[in-house]
Amino acid sequence: MKLTVPHMGMLHIAYTRILRENGVDMMPPPKATVKTLNLGVRHSPEFACLPFKINLGNMIESLEAGADAILMPGGYGPCRFGYYGIIQEQILRELGYKFRMSTTDNPDKLSDLIDTIKDISSIKNRPDGYRVFYLILMRMAALDRALAFYHYYKPREINRGETDRALEESVRLIDSANTYVKLFMENFRVKRIFRDIRIDKRFKPLRIGVLGEIFVTIEPFANLDVEKKLGEMRVEIVRGVWLSDWLNDRFRFKPFRRNQAKLSALWAKGYLDYPSGGESMETVGKTLMFHRKGIDGILHIMPFTCMPELVASTIIHRISKDKNYPVLSMTFDEHVSEANIVTRLEAFVDLLERRRVERLSRN
Amino acid sequence: MTSLKGEELKGYLGIDVGSVTTKVVLIDYDGSVLWNSYRRTMGQPIRALQSAFSSLKKDLGGVDIRGVGATGSGRKLADHIAGADRVKNEITAHAVSAIHLLPNVRTIVEIGGQDSKLILIRNGVVTDFSMNTVCAAGTGSFLEHQAARLGISIGELGSYALRSASPARIAGRCTVFAESDMIHKQQMGHNLEDIVAGLCDALARNYLNNLARGKDLSSPIIFQGGVAANPGIKAAFEREINKEFIIPGHYPIMGAIGAALLVRDTKDTRFKGLSVSEQRLYTSSFYCSDCPNTCGVIEINDSEKVIARWGDSCGKWANMEE
Structure with a gap:
């Protein structure tokens, strides 16, 4: 089973490596491009919102690339988003794709998510499920922190493009951190990378x-x-x-x-x-x-x-x-x-x- | 315009490359217009700019250009070709020139070839603005198209509208529906004057509904941009909101004047000189096939050399050194 999850910011960086190491055959969708958007738009209801269309495009491209299972958050959502998984599944089935689709029924409920992880991975007990899930969350937080540094340093940088490179490097470091201890250490290195950027201190x-x-x-x-x-x-x-x-x-x-x-x-x-x-x-x-x-x-x-x-x-x-x-x-x-x-x-x-x-x- | 041939004239150049027309002005330090050119872009902004430069040279002889400002949707192109000291968006450029002309202006209505803007100003500072985002109903191109369909020139549109006693009510929400509604009104037997006046009303209503919704349009209101040439539109606006619309003398070139006003403090200009008009400049484009984005990359070439490239979303062509 090759599992894919539609993109949302840098979320795929947080989970891919960790789930792979725990026996899930993860296949994040190809990076979104104009082609993704066109595919999504062609098969979506016109007045669905842009996230729906990009998600659907991600799904189609993943299925074309060999994925055969999709995980889509859903349930009673924050907005129409709650229905999206169901509608997207229907659209994809009508297009003739064969796949397994799971939508998390209640994305707010922790035990539900842990069960989903247990379902799809080689993890067989709950404590391990929690350990893996929280590591993914911490990695997400580390990625967001790097992005916040980027927001702060980018306008102040002296050498154009230095901050962009720092962000790339940070994402790479965080991605390589597959244990809590490593993640803890990499967080310090990320901070140092950004602090080394030459900035204009007087510029407000x-x-x-x-x-x-x-x-x-x-x-x-x-x-x-x-x-x-x-x-x-x-x-x-x-x-x-x-x-x-x-x-x-x-x-x-x-x-x-x-x-x-x-x-x-x-x-x-x-x-x-x-x-x-x-x-x-x-x-x-x-x-x-x-x-x-x-x-x-x-x-x-x-x-x-x-x-x-x-x-x-x-x-x-x-x-x-x-x-x-x-x-x-x-x-x-x-x-x-x-x-x-x-x-x-x-x-x-x-x-x-x-x-x-x-x-x-x-x- | 006074001809000052022979003397060395000092001035600041403002370039506004719009979707439909290209405007070039020369102003002095106080902001009075020494020379201006207003011509159709005809889909060839480089050619339009070059011919404006050559007529500037022909009209004035030698000019000492101390600074160049570029604005309009083609501002980046203008910068690459002429070398601009400042490249500013149209909203700021229009606000700068209107404030220069009338320091206590509070509202600017600008309608150009393909977009329309509303700028609110309090105490000489832009406090709010809006711009049409998805629809071109209510812009110059729409009017021009309809005038052509009715068989009258765009210049006559206003006088037709003013002769109407009872304007026909035309649906102005969308250009396509406006057109079919106009045909319907013609077939019902409304005369041309009433239909043209109705068209102006529809445009004014469309503008007020789309851009001015919930905003406080207080006097003095300046109306600029190419569409201000049409007295029918001015009358329609004044009927609709019951306030006077002031049309400045240089209404179609206000954006270019604003761009020029912004570069009055330039020390060393980046301007490449009027000889740009003699260069053999041409653009070419290709689709980059390195990723599925397939960005269209545009190049400007001077004879055989590539001067500039843009259009790629990743920046690898734009930043490439030749």
């Missing part, structure tokens, strides 16, 4: 908070790599959504990290008092939090037809008006034009720069 970059629907926000292929574009415009990114935070909210593996969903709900009070699906609570709460922390502006990312983020978008534009706080919403789907995205990003950065100059000259 603009800081933009990046919030929105989690898949499109963390997947560079889906958002035309806006984070890299902003980094090259010498803007520091303060990301509000992380895959490891999302996982930590459910499985509590980072003892000192607060539950981000609950934290956001506290901040969002008065603007959004009830969860409205997806990351809407995080988007609203963290917009208010970033405003208080003096982040210069918010870039809000969402897929076209995303209901939860549409709700959040309406609310954060209200916040923008109330607090005189710049917010730029960007919607992504397969039709998005890069020229348009770049022009709006540049204009937004200019806007923030001018505001900062005004603020400094007033004080």
